[in-house]
Amino acid sequence: MTSPILLPPTLNVPPQTISGAGRSGAMSDLLSPFGSRIMLVHGRSLTTNGHLDRILDGLSDRSSAGVYCHAGTEPTLDEVTKCVAALRAFKPDCVVAVGGGSVMDLAKASAGLIDAPLSVEAYHGGAPLPVSNCPFVAVPTTAGTGSEATYVSVLSDTALGIKKSIRDPSHLPRLVVLDPILLRSCPQHVLAASGMDAFTQAVEAYVSRGATDFSDDLALRGAATVFRNLMRIAEDRDAPDEAYLELLQGSYMAGLALSHARLGLVHGLAHPLGYRFHAPHGLVCGVCLPAVIRFNREAASAKFDVLSGVLGGDILDVTEDALIRLGLASPFAGKAIDDIDAVVAETLASGSTKANPRLPTEQDVIEMLAALCA
Ligand SMILES: [Fe+2]
Incomplete structure (x- = not known):
């Protein structure tokens, strides 16, 4: 897949960003x-x-x-x-x-x-x-x-x-x-869930229908930077400040990417599911990501290949392995959704869903929710 344009029609980037320990x-x-x-x-x-x-x-x-x-x-x-x-x-x-x-x-x-x-x-x-x-x-x-x-x-x-x-x-x-000093104090379960939010946002922005060359560069580097440093820090909280700063910067790059390219079906699902199950946003996103990668695989195969290349393994395997290594378990497995029609309607109406590389039908969302709650 080739990005259609170099820059988005409008750039909105914070005018000043300062990085540094302390x-x-x-x-x-x-x-x-x-x-x-x-x-x-x-x-x-x-x-x-x-x-x-x-x-x-x-x-x-x-x-x-x-x-x-x-x-x-x-x-x-x-x-x-x-x-x-x-x-x-x-x-x-x-x-x-x-x-x-x-x-x-x-x-x-x-x-x-x-x-x-x-x-x-x-x-x-x-x-x-x-x-x-x-x-x-x-x-x-x-x-x-x-x-x-x-x-x-x-x-x-x-x-x-x-x-x-x-x-x-x-x-x-x-x-x-x-400031990496602030991130160092972040509890492990919050670091893990929010890190998977950043990773999901980078992946979704990269394969989004709204992607440009500008957002692709940020999203691809953001995904690789977040993944590398999230895994390193999760396994060694005494990692140097540079690792914490890179994780912050990778997340920031993913944020810049999504704000110009939008997101995808994970985030279309994440708002209604997160609200109903009172689950942290990052946890919901991370847990939904494998199912959405499978759903999008054919529609964005070239971009998933590039992502797999920078991550050092197949994107689906890398994501599922990361969830295990981070100890993130599904907050909705085995649970019922009382108002599934409303969840489907919210998911389909979401601007994130509309940016997904493969547009889901009502039946697609019903099947995905059934799989996520199995
Ligand atoms: Fe998010």
Whole structure:
């Protein structure tokens, strides 16, 4: 398969990305152009592992910084509403997210909606998003979602039972800081699941119908970099900082690839399945990936051959072996889906599914769900 074009019609890349061990503890020079009132949105683990104090100590004026702790799990519309209220009360010059994909999505959506006149529910339901003027900075503590590379926030509406994204170019991070010290503190099961999210995103972006030469280069190198370093770190948590930094950078490259090429059927399935089984997104993606590779095999055979070449083994074998080595077991094997019609409809309506190299029918999705839940 040859990519049809060199570049996507529009490039949206964070204007500044800084990499380096310890860099998150020395951000004052990077943040000063935005102003002194910094609101730090973070996950709970940051308060216990010492990183929150280290980051606050590295600001030029700690006393003018605010903090907002995300309760945990993937963000809901209620949590965004709460965070937006906190931001409006604080009036930040800049919002800095330090955390995994959930924290980054929560903070990104909240900063993006700080001056928005309608409810979060209205924008999640499709109302046009106003342009945000609130600078947003992303400092990932996991290597997985690629949220730091995109202007997308994935949010769950618990009232309607729907998980989907809001997106606007003005929500793109103005600054990204990739610090391997933060990733080193990531628990093993989170590292494994989020790493498989990054790997899946690289693979799906590479074979996507929206792929370009630009996204192909990022996706292919991202897949190889994530795979090599994820396996190395999972087996040796004392691996050097370079391995952690490469994993962060590979995940970031996969994020840049997916934001310009979109994804595929794994991510079409992952939102409805993840919501129903309350399973981590990366785990759902990793577990669904082998079935989707089999489904797509003929439609993207040349690209899967290239992927197999850079991974040092057949893409399907490599993926299944990685899941075993990482200890990732299916969260839905042996379980029933109560509302399979709704899951099928959500999967088929997903923009990710529409970018899949082979477009699935309703029957294809039903059969895939049956296989995944067997
Ligand atoms: Fe993902």
